[in-house]
Amino acid sequence: MIVGRSIAAFQLTPPSVERLWYELLAKHGIREVRFAGGRWDRSRTSGLTLAVFAGEGLTAERLGEWYEASARATNKTAGLRPSRPTIDGRQGYRLDLLASEVPQTVICWPSADGTLVQVVLAAGVPEADISAGIAAFP
Numbered sequence: 644m645i646v647g648r649s650i651a652a653f654q655l656t657p658p659s660v661e662r663l664w665y666e667l668l669a670k671h672g673i674r675e676v677r678f679a680g681g682r683w684d685r686s687r688t689s690g691l692t693l694a695v696f697a698g699e700g701l702t703a704e705r706l707g708e709w710y711e712a713s714a715r716a717t718n719k720t721a722g723l724r725p726s727r728p729t730i731d732g733r734q735g736y737r738l739d740l741l742a743s744e745v746p747q748t749v750i751c752w753p754s755a756d757g758t759l760v761q762v763v764l765a766a767g768v769p770e771a772d773i774s775a776g777i778a779a780f781p
Contacts, residue, residue, distance in 0.1 A: 667709050673700045680762070688745045689767030691776050696760040703751040703760050707736025710749045719743050730777060731755070742766070748773055755781065 668676070680694025696706060707725070714720045724739045728750070735752030748765040750773070763776040 667712055668701070668705060671700055671705055673698050673705070675699070676701055685768065688743075690765075691768055691772060692762075692764040693776055693779060694762040694764070695754070696762065697758060701760055703734065703736050703753050706760050706762070707738065707749070707751045710736075710751070711738050714738065714740055714742070728752075750777065 676696055676698035678694055678696045680692055682690060682692045684690040711723065711725055714723055719742055721741045722739075726737045726739075728735050728737050730750070730752040733753050733755075735750060737751075738749040740747050745767045747767075748763070750763045750765075751760050753759070754761055761780045763773060765773045765776065
């Protein structure tokens with residue numbers, strides 16, 4: 644786990660994120676996760692992140708549960724609305740919320756071959772940009 648910076652979206656410090664990691668993902672037997680991504684900031688409070696995660700046993704649902712638990716672990720989020728959309732025929736996980744009064748969205752869904760979990764993280768951007776982020780994945 645990379646530590647040293649806070650997760651800006653949920654205003655969490657690395658120790659609390661790490662604790663949630665162990666509690667929520669490790670209990671499913673997930674011992675290692677690899678990830679890569681890119682972030683496009685529009686302002687100090689808005690932007691879009693596209694990422695992929697890989698790990699034996701990692702699913703969109705489990706990663707989504709971790710994002711939701713992270714959001715619930717802080718008093719800086721409100722209005723959490725989890726849902727389970729279908730994206731390109733695959734079951735996904737979506738979380739809409741307000742963090743420090745900025746609308747945010749997390750969407751996780753499996754890649755077409757099932758080897759990755761694809762993720763769009765959005766803060767303060769319109770739904771059209773979130774849809775474009777989803778469409779950017781193969």
